[in-house]
Amino acid sequence: MQYGSLIAFLSGTLAPELFADEIASEVAKFYADLRETRQGFILISDGPPFIITRVAARRLLDAVKSQRLSDDAAVYVADCIVASDDIEFADEATREAVSFLEDDSNRFIEGRDRLWTPEDVTTILATLD
Secondary structure, three states, X not given: OOHHHHHXXXXXXXXXXXXXXXXXXXXXXXXXXXXXXXXXXXXOOOOOOEEEOHHHHHHHHHHHHXXXXXXXXXXXXXXXXXXXXXXXXXXXXXHHHHHHHOOOOHHHHXXXXXXXXXXXXXXXXXXXX
């Protein structure tokens, strides 16, 4: 993932749909690897330090809730955030909100279609108020 694109999305200067289009092939490859090997591989380029605030975490979760960013893309984005050495969290609520979206590869084993429900996302969003 291009660090600059991720930061543009989290900062609100790149629309979720455009961001999703940009990362679509990466997300597809991530899930193909995950299905085949039970390990998804991510790469994120380096960039200047960035702190994810509650506003940025809310932007990510709102994009998921409104389905402007697919669940699969959200998992990939959250994994990239956590894997980046250049991204920090403003507080524990922000860290927990992003962690909520992190990879749940058990759904492939358990055969679940969805990672979370809209109600789950609403509950996590409420923690950012």
